[in-house]
C-alpha cells in the first residue's frame with residue numbers, strides 16, 4: 001500500500017487541501033479523505049506532490065490510427081470528402097507497423113495530456129489492400145492493445161462490428177456479424193485477467209452495420225452487462241441515410257431495432273431532435289460527445305443542454321485525431337460550453353440554472369462520466385476506483401492567477417485555460433507511474449518521436 005497526497009486533491013466534487021489517498025498493491029484506491037484519517041501505511045511510504053492531484057481524464061471515444069492523417073487532410077471540402085479522399089485511402093494501406101506506431105503515438109500523447117483511459121473504437125480488422133483485405137480476426141486489435149500496454153494507458157477496446165460495408169474503401173473493416181461477435185468474445189476472454197485492458201463491442205453506425213448486426217451487438221452487450229457505442233447522427237447526411245434505410249430518423253431507427261437502453265452510448269448525436277433526446281434520456285442512454293472533432297469536420301453542434309436536462313450522461317471523446325488534430329480531453333471540456341455559446345449567443349449554457357458550476361459540469365464530463373459511459377471504475381478519486389490520477393503544477397502560467405487560493409477559480413482555470421502539456425507533471429494508471437516529471441516512463445519518448453517523424457502517407 002502507498003499513500004499519495006498533494007497541496008490540493010480533487011475529492012468529493014472540489015479541490016481540497018489536507019487530503020490523502022491510500023492505494024493498494026492491486027492499483028485500486030483503498031481509502032481517500034482527510035490526511036490525518038489516512039496516515040502513512042506501515043508497509044509503504046508517502047509520495048507528496050507540489051500542486052494538485054486530479055482524476056485522470058477519460059477519452060471515451062477514440063480512433064487512434066487516424067493520428068497519421070494529422071497534417072495531411074486539411075484540403076478536405078467536407079466530411080464526405082475527408083472520409084473518401086483521406087480516411088479510406090489510409091485505412092486501405094496501413095500495415096502492422098503503421099498501426100502500431102499510430103497507436104503508440106496517440107496513446108503516448110494522451111498520457112502526456114493527462115488522459116489515463118482511452119475508449120478505443122477499433123474497426124481496422126482486416127489486412128491491407130495489398131493483401132486483399134483478408135480477415136485477420138483479432139490480430140490488429142491485439143496490436144493496438146499491445147501499444148496501449150507498452151506506454152501504460154488504460155484501454156477499453158470497443159471492437160467494432162462493421163457488417164454493412166458498401167464502398168470499396170470499407171473493405172478493411174467488413175466482417176460478417178457472427179464472426180465479429182465471436183471475435184469480440186475471444187478478445188474479451190484473452191484479456192480477461194490482463195491489467196488495464198477491457199473489451200467491449202460497438203456496431204459502427206446505421207450505415208456501417210446492418211439492422212441484424214446492430215441487434216446482435218446490443219444483445220452481446222446485454223449478455224455481458226456492458227455499455228456499447230454506435231456512431232449516430234454525426235452529420236446531416238445521416239438523416240437522409242436513416243430515412244432511406246429505416247424510413248425514419250436515426251434515434252427512432254434505434255428504437256425500432258429495440259436497442260435503446262441504459263447500455264446504449266450514442267457517439268456524436270449532433271442531428272438528434274428534441275423528442276429523440278428525451279427518449280434517450282428516459283432510457284438512461286449515454287452520449288460520447290466529441291466537440292472538437294465535430295467542429296473540425298463541420299458536423300454541427302450537439303444539443304448538450306437538452307441531453308443534460310433529459311438526464312443523459314454525457315462523456316467526452318477526441319474521436320479521430322486526424323480530424324481533431326489533438327488528443328486533449330481538457331480542450332474538449334471547454335469546447336462543450338463554448339460551442340453552445342456560439343450557437344445560442346449567451347454564456348454558462350451547460351450549467352443551466354446553476355451559474356457557478358459550468359466548469360464542474362464539463363470537468364465531470366471529461367472524467368467520471370467517461371468512466372460511466374465505458375462501464376469502468378475510473379474518472380473519480382474514491383475508494384474502490386482504479387488509482388488513475390494526474391498531478392498538475394498549479395503554478396503553470398496557464399493556471400494563474402489563483403485569486404487568493406480560491407479552489408473554485410483554479411478548477412475554472414483547469415477547464416477553461418490549462419495548457420495540459422505544460423501543466424501535467426505526473427500521471428499514474430492503476431497506481432503505477434507512467435509519466436514522471438513530464439516524461440513518459442515506460443517507453444523511449446525520443447525513439448517514438450523519431451519513428452513518428454519519419455512516417456509518411
Ligand SMILES: [Zn+2]
Nearest residue numbers: 231267319320
Ligand atoms: Zn468516431
